Amino acid sequence: MTAPAEPTGLHERLTALAERQIAAGEVLGAAAADPVNAPMIRHWTDALGDANPIYTDPEAAAAGVHGQIVAPPAMIQVWTMPGVRRDRRQAGTPVDAVLAMLDGNGYTGVVATNCEQTYHRYLRLGESPVPATRFTGLAGPKRTALGEGYFVTWNVTWYVAGEAVAEMLFRVLKFRPRERAREPRGNGAPPAREDTPATGENGAGGNGSAARRDAPATDEDVSAADGDTPARRPYPLRPAVNADTAFFWEGAAQGELRIQKCADCGELRHPPGPVCPSCRSAARTYLTASGEGEVYSYVVHHNPPVPGLGTPFVVAVVELPEGVRIVGNVVDCAPSRVGIGMPVRLTYRQMDDELILPMWAPREA
Amino acid sequence: MRTLTDDEVRVGAVLPELAIELTPTVVVSTALATMDFTSVHHDVEGARAQGSKDIFLNILTTMGLVERYVTDWAGPEAIIRGINVKLGVPAYAGDRLAFSGAVLACEDGEFTVEVRGTVSLGDHASGTVRFALP
Numbered sequence: 001m002t003a004p005a006e007p008t009g010l011h012e013r014l015t016a017l018a019e020r021q022i023a024a025g026e027v028l029g030a031a032a033a034d035p036v037n038a039p040m041i042r043h044w045t046d047a048l049g050d051a052n053p054i055y056t057d058p059e060a061a062a063a064g065v066h067g068q069i070v071a072p073p074a075m076i077q078v079w080t081m082p083g084v085r086r087d088r089r090q091a092g093t094p095v096d097a098v099l100a101m102l103d104g105n106g107y108t109g110v111v112a113t114n115c116e117q118t119y120h121r122y123l124r125l126g127e128s129p130v131p132a133t134r135f136t137g138l139a140g141p142k143r144t145a146l147g148e149g150y151f152v153t154w155n156v157t158w159y160v161a162g163e164a165v166a167e168m169l170f171r172v173l174k175f176r177p178r179e180r181a182r183e184p185r186g187n188g189a190p191p192a193r194e195d196t197p198a199t200g201e202n203g204a205g206g207n208g209s210a211a212r213r214d215a216p217a218t219d220e221d222v223s224a225a226d227g228d229t230p231a232r233r234p235y236p237l238r239p240a241v242n243a244d245t246a247f248f249w250e251g252a253a254q255g256e257l258r259i260q261k262c263a264d265c266g267e268l269r270h271p272p273g274p275v276c277p278s279c280r281s282a283a284r285t286y287l288t289a290s291g292e293g294e295v296y297s298y299v300v301h302h303n304p305p306v307p308g309l310g311t312p313f314v315v316a317v318v319e320l321p322e323g324v325r326i327v328g329n330v331v332d333c334a335p336s337r338v339g340i341g342m343p344v345r346l347t348y349r350q351m352d353d354e355l356i357l358p359m360w361a362p363r364e365a
Numbered sequence: 366m367r368t369l370t371d372d373e374v375r376v377g378a379v380l381p382e383l384a385i386e387l388t389p390t391v392v393v394s395t396a397l398a399t400m401d402f403t404s405v406h407h408d409v410e411g412a413r414a415q416g417s418k419d420i421f422l423n424i425l426t427t428m429g430l431v432e433r434y435v436t437d438w439a440g441p442e443a444i445i446r447g448i449n450v451k452l453g454v455p456a457y458a459g460d461r462l463a464f465s466g467a468v469l470a471c472e473d474g475e476f477t478v479e480v481r482g483t484v485s486l487g488d489h490a491s492g493t494v495r496f497a498l499p
Contacts, residue, residue, distance in 0.1 A: 040398075047398035048426065049385070050433040052441045053366065065442050065499045073445045074432040077425055081400035115424055116449040116492075234415060354414045 010105050011141065014150065017101055018138035021094040026157070029093065029131040032079035036071045036123045044075055070122035076158055076166040079123075080131045094135040095154045102150060102174040104305030108236050109146060114153075114171040121165055129158040129165060136169075149175030235351035236307035244272045247286055252358050257289040257346050259324055270324040291346035293318040293360065296325055300335040308351070314338050318360055332361040368440025371498050374476055380438045380466035385430065387484075389458045392420050399425035409458075422456040427490050431480055434464040435494045439476075446475065447495040454486040462489060469493065 034040065038056070045055050053060035054070060061069040071079075099110075123129065133156050140150030153171045157164050241249050251258035259268050262276035263283035275282050298316035305311060314330040316338065330338050331347065344360040351357055385391065389409075396406035401423045404411030412420045428448055436443050456462050466480040475497050482490040 043398045044429065047391075047394040048429045048433055050429070050436070051366070052433075052436050054441050060441070065444070072429065072432060074425075074429040074448065075399075077428075078399050081425075083400065084402045112424055112452050114449075114451055115428060116447070117428065118447040119445060122444075 014098070014101060014138060017098055018135070021098055021135035022137075024094045024135065026132045026134045027093055029080065029133060030082075031130040032128045033083065034079070035126050035128045036079060037125060038069065040078070041069075041071055041075065044072065044078065066122060066124075069125055071124075073119035073122055073166070074117065076117065076119065076123070076129065077156075077168065079129050080158070093133040093154070095133060095152065098135065098138060098152055099174065100304075102152070103236065103307040106176050107149060107174040108307055109149070109175040109177045110172050111146065111175070112170065112172050113151065114169065116169040118167045119165070120163075120167075123160070123165060127160045127165075129160050132157050132159065137171075144173060144175060146173065147175040147178050149173045234353070235355050238355065239357075244274055248272060251286070251288070252348070252356050255348060257291055257326075257358055258286040259289050259320070259322060259326075261285050261287050268322060268324050270326050287322065289320055289322050289346070292363065293320045293326075293344050293346070295319075295330065295338060295340055295342040295344060295360075297340065298330065298338055300338070316344075316360060318344060329357075329359045330361070331359045337362070366441050368442035369438075369498060371474070374439070374468055374471065374498070376468050376471055378468045380434070380464075380468075380478065380480075383434050383437060383464040385462045385464075387422060387456055387458055387460050387462055389420065392422055392458045395426035395429070396423045399423060399429065401425055417455065417457070419457045419459060421458065422462070422489075424452065427452070427456070427482070430462070430464070431482065431490060431492070431494060434466065434480060434482075435478055435496060438466075439496060439498065442499045444497045444499070445494065446497060448492065449494075450490045450492040452490055453488040454484060456482075456484045456489045457486075460484040460486075466494075474498075 041055050044050075045052070050072065052072070054064050054066060055061075055072055056069070058069055061067075102108075133154055135153075136155050137153035138150055139153075141148050142151065151171055151173055153169065156168045156170065158166045239245070239249055247260070248258050259270050260272040261268050261284065262279060262281055263285045264281035265276060265279040267276055267278040268287070269277065272284075274284075276284070296317045296319040298314055300312050300314055302312045306313075312335050314333075314335050315327065316330045317325050317327055319325045329349075330342075330344060331349065343363040345363040347359050347361040349357050349359050393407045396402070403423065405415055405417055406412075406420055406423045409420055412418075428450060431448055431450060432445055436445065462482050462484055464480060464482045466478050468476060469479045470477040475495055478494045478496070480490075480492060480494055481488060
């Protein structure tokens with residue numbers, strides 16, 4: 001009755017969204033990339049130390065109740081995990097929007113609390129399960145050992161040629177990480193575990209659905225789960241650091257804005273890539289930019305909410321005197337003051353204990 | 366390896382303990398074998414950056430180990446019908462995961478075993494496994 005207005009509004013919006021997502025029903029994901037196969041089964045049994053011969057020994061399997069090799073039932077989710085380059089196969093599930101709204105409103109922590117699987121039959125070699133995800137429940141807000149949060153539940157059914165072969169219920173707690181997170185471990189026994197699969201593949205995703213933690217919707221896999229969190233709340237978005245971009249982020253951490261440069265023809269390029277578009281050389285180096293620039297174009301972002309950022313904020317394309325353009329936030333200045341042609345200078349923001357982002361501030365004449 | 370028969374499984378029977386030393390190799394190899402490439406399961410720095418003290422076991426592996434714990438005891442031909450797990454504290458590399466269990470019920474030819482996997486921080490996973498015998 002006397003709850004503060006803002007949380008009440010959020011709760012109502014969450015409840016309405018949850019109802020819509022429940023009504024959306026079952027959403028099919030991508031079929032297993034590889035059909036049930038002996039090599040993946042062998043790797044799994046080897047790693048987990050499972051010596052059951054019906055999974056790997058054709059003779060023992062033929063003589064047994066299944067009459068042939070079958071996959072361990074608990075592998076069901078493995079077949080539809082999206083792999084390392086998960087962006088290729090993201091279909092999206094009805095769970096994503098709910099997790100995103102929670103993220104956008106400060107419930108950035110996530111821990112998996114329940115995993116319940118039912119196996120209608122064992123899978124045989126050559127079968128390709130297809131996952132389908134239903135959003136099934138939102139409960140909260142509740143006080144937990146980790147902080148205030150909502151329990152989010154979804155169900156996945158795996159089909160082979162239209163036959164339901166296995167089902168899973170997955171539940172996570174999305175919570176507001178406590179600002180002061182140093183709590184004695186084991187005290188109060190937080191009921192949950194920090195894991196990613198929860199949301200991403202395992203949960204919603206395992207079915208070829210989106211929100212794997214470091215991808216779109218969220219990344220806070222583990223934020224504050226085990227009571228051993230850093231003093232500073234982790235910034236929920238992480239850059240994609242790979243062999244082509246590592247030099248850039250190493251530079252940012254040292255206060256340098258590095259622009260990739262072809263080691264053969266000298267052409268500058270940004271964003272970084274593996275091959276020079278001008279001479280096709282794969283040899284690359286970089287130069288350190290002066291840190292001056294001019295706003296070439298920009299937008300003011302009001303909605304939707306972005307995890308870890310307050311709105312409105314400015315995203316600009318900044319043209320560097322060196323000859324490339326780079327995307328970044330314009331800070332230390334009201335959005336209404338930003339305009340095309342505005343002179344800016346490089347600045348940095350420490351987003352959390354780990355991440356430093358280059359940004360742009362007005363350059364006084 | 367022999368599979369138990371219905372009359373060999375009595376309600377209240379206790380399963381032999383299974384302890385697994387969670388070396389980094391175990392954590393990493395099981396994460397990869399379950400196709401889970403999340404950094405917290407193979408990258409110590411990545412795990413620490415997210416507030417964990419070390420890499421830890423992924424959920425797909427926890428489910429697999431619970432299943433293995435029951436079939437190691439019941440035998441290779443036991444038909445696993447379902448696993449319900451409540452997830453608890455993380456199972457970090459360097460810890461030891463010890464499973465214990467007991468037969469909880471038998472109804473219409475389906476057995477329910479209560480399983481608990483504990484690490485030094487407490488319960489990592491607790492729940493039930495349902496299975497039938499041939």
